[in-house]
Amino acid sequence: MKIDLRQVEEAAKELYIRALKRLPPDVKQGFDALAKSETDAGARRTLGTMIRNIAVAEDTDNLLCQDTGSRSTTCGSDAGSKWTASR
Numbered sequence: 001m002k003i004d005l006r007q008v009e010e011a012a013k014e015l016y017i018r019a020l021k022r023l024p025p026d027v028k029q030g031f032d033a034l035a036k037s038e039t040d041a042g043a044r045r046t047l048g049t050m051i052r053n054i055a056v057a058e059d060t061d062n063l064l065c066q067d068t069g070s071r072s073t074t075c076g077s078d079a080g081s082k083w084t085a086s087r
Contacts, residue, residue: 020063023054 031054035047053065
C-alpha cells in the first residue's frame with residue numbers, strides 16, 4: 001500500500017488548525033465553571049477575557065488567542081549571552 005504524503009500533510013494541517021480554532025465543549029464548560037467560582041477579581045477578569053477570546057475566535061473562524069498574559073522580556077549582549085525574565 002502506497003501512502004500519499006500530500007494527503008497525510010493535508011490531514012495533519014486540518015487537524016492542527018481545527019485544534020487551534022475550536023475547543024471541546026467540556027473545556028469551554030470548565031472555563032465557565034471557573035469563572036463562576038473564582039473569587040479573585042483579577043482572575044475573574046482574566047477568565048472573562050479568555051472566554052470572550054474563545055467566542056470571538058469561533059464566531060470569526062479565527063485561531064484562538066494563545067497569549068497567556070505573562071510578560072516576558074528577552075535580553076542579549078554583544079558577547080552572545082541571553083536571558084529571559086518572566087513574571
